[in-house]
Structures are given as C-alpha cells and as structure tokens.
Amino acid sequence: MWTRRSAILGTAAMAIVTWVGLPAAQAPPYDLLLRNARIVDGTGSPWYRGDIGIRGDTIARVAPSIDAPAARTIDAGGQVVAPGFIDIHTHAARGIFQIPTADNYVRQGVTTLIEGPDGSSPVPLAPFLAKLEALQKSVNIGTFIGQGSVRSVVVGELDRKPTSGELEKMLALVEQGMQDGAFGLSTGLFYVPGTFTPTDEVVQLAKVAGRFGGIHISHMRDETSRVLDSVNETIAIGERGGLPTQVTHHKIIGRPNWGKSIETLQAVDEARARGIDVTIDAYPYTASSTSIQGALFPAWAQEGGRKQVLARLGEPATRTKIKAEIVRVIQNERGGGDPKNIVVAACDWDSTLAGKNLSEITRIRRLEPTVDDAAEAAMWIVERGGCQGIFHAIGEEDLERILRHPATMIASDGEIPTFGVSSPHPRSYGTFARVLGVYARERGIITLPDAVRKMTAFPAQRLGLVDRGLVRPGMKADLVVFDPARVRDQATFEKPHQYAEGFSHVITNGQVVFEGGTMTAARPGAVLYGAGRQIRLRSPSFGDVSP
Numbered sequence: 001m002w003t004r005r006s007a008i009l010g011t012a013a014m015a016i017v018t019w020v021g022l023p024a025a026q027a028p029p030y031d032l033l034l035r036n037a038r039i040v041d042g043t044g045s046p047w048y049r050g051d052i053g054i055r056g057d058t059i060a061r062v063a064p065s066i067d068a069p070a071a072r073t074i075d076a077g078g079q080v081v082a083p084g085f086i087d088i089h090t091h092a093a094r095g096i097f098q099i100p101t102a103d104n105y106v107r108q109g110v111t112t113l114i115e116g117p118d119g120s121s122p123v124p125l126a127p128f129l130a131k132l133e134a135l136q137k138s139v140n141i142g143t144f145i146g147q148g149s150v151r152s153v154v155v156g157e158l159d160r161k162p163t164s165g166e167l168e169k170m171l172a173l174v175e176q177g178m179q180d181g182a183f184g185l186s187t188g189l190f191y192v193p194g195t196f197t198p199t200d201e202v203v204q205l206a207k208v209a210g211r212f213g214g215i216h217i218s219h220m221r222d223e224t225s226r227v228l229d230s231v232n233e234t235i236a237i238g239e240r241g242g243l244p245t246q247v248t249h250h251k252i253i254g255r256p257n258w259g260k261s262i263e264t265l266q267a268v269d270e271a272r273a274r275g276i277d278v279t280i281d282a283y284p285y286t287a288s289s290t291s292i293q294g295a296l297f298p299a300w301a302q303e304g305g306r307k308q309v310l311a312r313l314g315e316p317a318t319r320t321k322i323k324a325e326i327v328r329v330i331q332n333e334r335g336g337g338d339p340k341n342i343v344v345a346a347c348d349w350d351s352t353l354a355g356k357n358l359s360e361i362t363r364i365r366r367l368e369p370t371v372d373d374a375a376e377a378a379m380w381i382v383e384r385g386g387c388q389g390i391f392h393a394i395g396e397e398d399l400e401r402i403l404r405h406p407a408t409m410i411a412s413d414g415e416i417p418t419f420g421v422s423s424p425h426p427r428s429y430g431t432f433a434r435v436l437g438v439y440a441r442e443r444g445i446i447t448l449p450d451a452v453r454k455m456t457a458f459p460a461q462r463l464g465l466v467d468r469g470l471v472r473p474g475m476k477a478d479l480v481v482f483d484p485a486r487v488r489d490q491a492t493f494e495k496p497h498q499y500a501e502g503f504s505h506v507i508t509n510g511q512v513v514f515e516g517g518t519m520t521a522a523r524p525g526a527v528l529y530g531a532g533r534q535i536r537l538r539s540p541s542f543g544d545v546s547p
C-alpha cells in the first residue's frame with residue numbers, strides 16, 4: 001500500500017527514501033524515520049542497532065526495526081546516530097545574529113549552544129533572549145548570567161568591595177537573570193572586573209543562582225602557577241554556595257606548570273568523594289584564545305577601563321612596570337616562553353595582523369624579536385585598540401589527562417566566525433569532531449560512546465535539560481549522523497576556516513538542518529531556559545517558592 005523511491009548508494013552513502021501514496025485520511029505515523037543506525041545513545045553504553053521514529057520535534061519510538069510508514073525516511077547506512085551535541089561554553093553571541101545557521105557548529109554535530117560564559121553576558125538578559133527568540137536559527141541556544149557583567153554594571157571595573165547597597169543590587173540582578181531563564185552564574189575571575197571579586201562575594205551570588213536550580217561555571221582566577229588554588233576556589237564556591245560548580249575550559253597554562261593537572265584532578269576527585277558536585281569541561285587544543293590585553297596585562301593595569309589603561313601606558317614609570325609583568329607572562333605563562341607562541345587571531349583596526357605572531361609583529365615594528373621588545377609590541381597593540389590572540393602554552397599530557405577524566409565534558413569556548421574572515425582559533429570549527437576523530441578513534445584516549453556522553457547526556461544533565469542529550473522516546477529529536485571511521489576536524493591554526501568532515505545529517509528539534517554537505521532551509525532552533533524561568537512564571541512574586 002505504500003511504495004518506496006529509494007536509491008541504494010553503497011554502505012557509506014545515504015539512501016533517501018520518500019513515502020508516497022498514503023490515503024489522505026491516514027496520516028503517516030512518523031514525520032521522520034531514521035533506519036539502519038548504530039545508535040550511540042549518550043549514556044556511554046556501546047552502540048546498538050536500531051531505527052528511530054520522530055514525530056514533530058520529539059523522538060517517538062526507538063526499536064530494532066520500525067516498519068511503519070513515515071513522511072520521510074533516512075537510511076543511516078550503518079553510520080552512528082547520536083544525540084545532537086550540547087556545547088556548554090560558547091561565545092555564540094559573536095556571530096549568531098549574522099550567521100543564525102551557525103554552520104561551523106552544526107557541521108560538527110552541535111545542536112545546542114550555551115552563551116554567557118567567563119562572567120560575561122548581557123545584563124539584563126531578557127532583551128537578549130527576546131532577540132534570540134525572534135531569530136530564525138538552526139540551533140538551540142541558552143545562556144548563563146555573567147558575574148563580571150553584573151559587577152561591571154553596579155560597581156564598574158574597579159578594584160574595591162561593593163557597598164551593601166551595591167551588593168543588594170548585584171544579588172537582585174542575578175535573581176532577575178535566573179528568572180529570565182539563565183542556566184546559572186558564570187564567573188571569569190581571571191578577567192577585569194571578576195578578578196577584583198572576593199570569593200565571599202561570588203558565594204553570595206552563587207547562592208541566588210543555586211536557589212533557582214542553576215549551576216556555577218568558572219573561568220578561574222588563575223590557570224598558571226596557582227591553578228590548584230583556583231580549582232579549590234571553584235570547589236569552595238560550589239560547596240559554600242550550595243550549587244553544582246564547574247571548572248570551565250580546564251587547562252594548565254605555561255610550561256613551568258605542566259603536570260599540575262595531576263593535582264587539580266585529584267582535588268576534583270577528593271571534592272566529589274566528599275559529596276561536592278564539581279565537574280569540568282575542556283576543549284582539545286594546546287592553545288587558548290582571548291584578548292591580548294586580557295591575557296598579557298596585569299589586572300591592576302586594566303582597572304577602570306580603556307581610558308585609564310591608556311593613561312597608565314602614557315606614564316613612563318607605570319609603563320615600565322606593566323612591561324615587566326608582560327615579559328614575565330610571555331616567559332612563564334600565556335606566552336609559552338616565546339613571542340612566536342602568541343598569534344593574532346583578529347584585529348578590528350588592522351586585519352592584516354591576523355595570523356601573524358608577536359615575533360613577526362615586533363619585526364614589523366622595526367624592533368628585535370626579543371621578549372622585551374615583544375612586550376613593547378603587545379603594548380602598542382593595546383594602544384591601537386587591542387586584538388584577539390591565540391596563545392600556544394598548554395601541554396598535550398595535561399590536555400589528555402583532563403579529557404580522559406570521567407567528570408570532564410567537551411565544550412568549545414568558540415564563536416560563530418564569518419567564513420574566511422580573520423584567523424580564529426580552530427576550536428570553533430573542530431572541537432567536537434577532533435575529540436571523536438583524534439582523541440577517541442586515533443589515540444584511544446576515550447571510547448567513542450564516552451566521547452559522545454561527554455558531548456550529550458553529561459552537559460544536558462549539568463544544565464537540567466531533561467528532554468535532551470539521549471536517544472530515547474520522549475526526548476527532543478536533536479540527532480547527528482556521522483561515519484565513525486571518517487569523522488574528523490579539518491580546521492588548523494594555520495587554516496582555521498575548514499568545516500569538520502564525516503557528518504551526513506544533523507537534526508534539530510525533528511528537522512534536518514544539515515545534509516548532503518549543505519545547510520538546509522529549516523530553522524527549527526529554540527531558545528532554551530533554565531529552571532528559574534518556570535519558577536518565575538509559576539509565581540511572579542518569588543519568595544515562598546522552594547525550587
């Protein structure tokens with residue numbers, strides 16, 4: 001009673017089967033049927049063979065074989081079908097409104113992006129979330145509320161304690177952020193003004209986020225010589241704040257500090273053994289990326305904002321002090337011991353600098369490529385308006401040790417670049433594919449099902465997304481189809497604008513957003529909200545509700 005128009009294209013290729021000729025009165029039971037899949041379901045269990053029936057935006061049935069008709073059938077040809085990947089640390093606001101298809105993410109299987117990391121988010125969140133709601137997009141998106149941004153609004157970029165009135169204001173802004181739908185409080189205690197925030201103050205704000213079911217996620221105060229202290233601080237914020245806490249993009253920066261992940265992971269294990277809910281996320285690269293100023297300048301030199309930074313650089317004695325600090329950071333920390341290890345990713349005021357390292361830029365400035373002169377070049381960059389940088393200063397052994405840890409999930413810390421423009425960190429294009437191709441398949445650091453767990457069920461559980469992250473009936477149909485033998489990242493530091501390979505289909509909320517090597521016209525992405533929004537909607541006068 002129904003016929004198939006199918007093409008058998010071999011094992012790796014997709015056969016697309018279209019159902020035709022069903023009587024109008026009898027609606028097809030499935031909108032989309034994925035057949036012949038090796039299902040890696042997100043739990044970490046080994047794959048099993050099965051079919052997946054989707055109705056609307058939801059997985060309706062998973063079974064060894066589903067013979068019912070469907071509006072559309074995709075033959076997975078024995079490839080892996082996994083839940084769509086959930087990226088808990090992104091800077092997606094950099095690009096989502098320009099490129100709402102988020103091609104760099106979708107083409108490596110990511111269907112959910114979480115914004116607002118590193119203590120940085122819009123304040124208040126509601127207008128940002130409303131703008132995202134209005135946007136036709138291929139991916140789901142949600143956000144944290146940023147502690148640094150909250151402090152910036154209330155106290156400014158200043159190194160001082162807040163007055164009690166200011167503290168009340170900050171607590172209220174975090175509460176508002178949680179009620180607007182944030183997934184928790186992010187901190188960036190490394191950055192200005194997060195770095196001026198005492199732990200006690202963070203704990204008070206974290207308690208508010210915890211009351212609304214949120215988590216705390218931290219770009220830590222120090223990822224170099226005092227990284228262990230910082231991990232302990234992150235743990236303490238969770239313990240004293242009474243909420244789950246996460247070391248985000250965990251890494252050990254600076255050659256003299258390599259190996260410290262042994263101690264930091266031990267601290268995490270001990271805390272977990274005591275019942276502290278602490279977890280980790282990481283990206284699979286030995287270089288970090290942030291602004292040249294944020295990475296190389298001491299915090300005191302950045303207090304008060306750009307005007308004051310420039311004033312300090314114009315004052316010879318202060319400039320000498322700043323330079324000495326930059327020299328130290330190039331030698332022992334973010335600079336990886338050599339100005340060559342600092343590469344400009346993007347520069348608003350001179351696009352030709354993108355891709356050049358600090359040694360080359362020092363020469364362009366007609367200086368010698370010594371650490372001393374490189375520090376001069378770094379100050380010149382900041383004076384001209386600053387650039388985004390890439391910093392090669394992470395050891396491979398630490399990276400692998402962190403990735404392997406059972407409490408580590410995968411997150412990119414990336415953005416949505418305009419294809420071909422500037423020289424961004426390849427993590428935006430390759431994080432998830434690289435873990436699957438290099439760290440799971442080639443090096444066997446983790447298994448494929450564990451890699452998928454770290455990208456799906458684990459971050460979903462962390463965010464409280466109870467309806468995503470697993471291939472299971474009742475779950476939202478965010479799904480990715482890839483060839484486990486071919487999946488790989490293509491983006492490199494030299495040529496970052498290259499999409500990942502090996503993915504044949506990406507499905508968001510039941511609709512195919514990527515297939516046949518191209519993005520489709522579908523824009524089914526949703527804005528996702530934390531539990532606090534439900535609490536607000538249930539009880540506008542929050543106070544007597546215990547979430």
Ligand SMILES: [Zn+2]
Nearest residue numbers: 118219249413
């Ligand atoms: Zn960060």
